[in-house]
Amino acid sequence: MEINECKHMTKCDFYGCNNLAKYCFSTKGVVKRDLCFCEDCLKGMYEAIAKLQIPKGIESPFKLKKRMRREDEK
């Protein structure tokens, strides 16, 4: 799967978005057709993905620090 710049003039596939698509998500046949989306929707997707991905990455070092601190206090 890869995200490429959209070469043909097409509207963003996101519901309620009237922008022209700037990128397309190529799945090489996994979905019926490539998903095309604009820069705003890319950011929206990125933020949505980041919400799922980042908390886990941030949480563990914090837990580690807390654990280390507790060990220091002993």
Ligand SMILES: [Zn+2]
């Ligand atoms: Zn859009």
